[in-house]
Amino acid sequence: MNAIIIVHSLTGTTRKFADRIAGKMKEDGYSVSLTQIETDVPITSGSTRSCAKFSITNLPDITKYDLVLLGGPVWGFSASPVIIACINALGDLQGKKxxxxxxxxxxxxxxxxxxxxxxxxxxxxxxxxxxxxxFIVSKLFHDIKNDMDKAAVLISSLLKPTQWQNKNSIT
Ligand SMILES: Cc1cc2nc3c(=O)[nH]c(=O)nc-3n(C[C@H](O)[C@H](O)[C@H](O)COP(=O)(O)O)c2cc1C
Structure with missing residues (x-):
């Protein structure tokens, strides 16, 4: 299975999570690419409800990937506007997990x-x-590094086709 991880990260935490997921997937034999989303103007605040205008400057071509992992920080009690703009810009995701x-x-x-x-x-x-x-990892009152590593192991095992077909969300 050909996988790409697309991540938005302002201060590096979600990028670290993405790197750990990529590392574990590679260990387990997956081919994984990683793109950290960049914008034409710095986006350091806002939410999906209200955000400065921006464009993504490095949207990856995902044609050859059948598995797309999308990561970002929580902003304003929801997803970051940057990862949502990225999802919306990716085009049709038919046939992709x-x-x-x-x-x-x-x-x-x-x-x-x-x-x-x-x-x-x-x-x-x-x-x-x-x-x-x-998958969600939290900073406050959590051992986030350990939680990221545990999640990376779960994610990599979940991606085996026999694993994801009948699972409920484990967030
Ligand atoms: C603009 C902004 C809004 C945020 N809003 C929330 C929030 O609603 N809930 C939360 O738990 N954390 C919130 N955070 C904290 C980030 O989600 C958290 O620090 C995250 O791990 C940062 O990821 P990054 O280092 O990849 O940017 C916010 C951070 C920023 C910069």
Whole structure:
């Protein structure tokens, strides 16, 4: 399976998570590319409800990938506007499996993590993707490095076709 990880990260946390996922997937024999989304103007704040105008300058061509992992930070109790713009710009996702993942500051998933995964999943589903369970890691009161490593192991094992077909979300 040919996989790409597309990540938005302002301060590096979600990028670290993406790197750990990529590392584990490579260990398990997947071919994985990684793109960190860049914008024409710096986007350092905002939300999906209100954000400065920007364009993505390095949108990857995902034609050859059947598995697309999409990651971003939680902003304003939901997904970052940058990863949502990226999903919307990717074009038709028919025949692709999409797995969303986020990092967040607050300790509880309802404080942005779950809504972010929900929004990313809905937007990708509207573009005809098959949606896989999403993953959330939190900073406050958590051992985030350990949680990232555990999630990376789960993600890599979940991506085996026999694993994802009948699973419910484990966010
Ligand atoms: C503009 C902005 C809004 C944020 N809003 C939330 C939020 O609603 N809930 C939350 O848990 N963390 C929030 N955070 C914290 C980030 O989600 C968290 O620090 C994340 O790990 C940063 O990821 P990054 O280093 O990849 O940018 C916010 C951070 C920023 C910059």
């Amino acid at each position: 999409v797995l969303p993942f986020v990092t967040m500051g607050f300790p509880f998933k309802f404080m942005g993590g779950k809504p972010a995964i929900g929004l990313m999943s809905r937007n990708a589903a509207e573009k005809n993707a098959t949606i896989l369970p999403g």
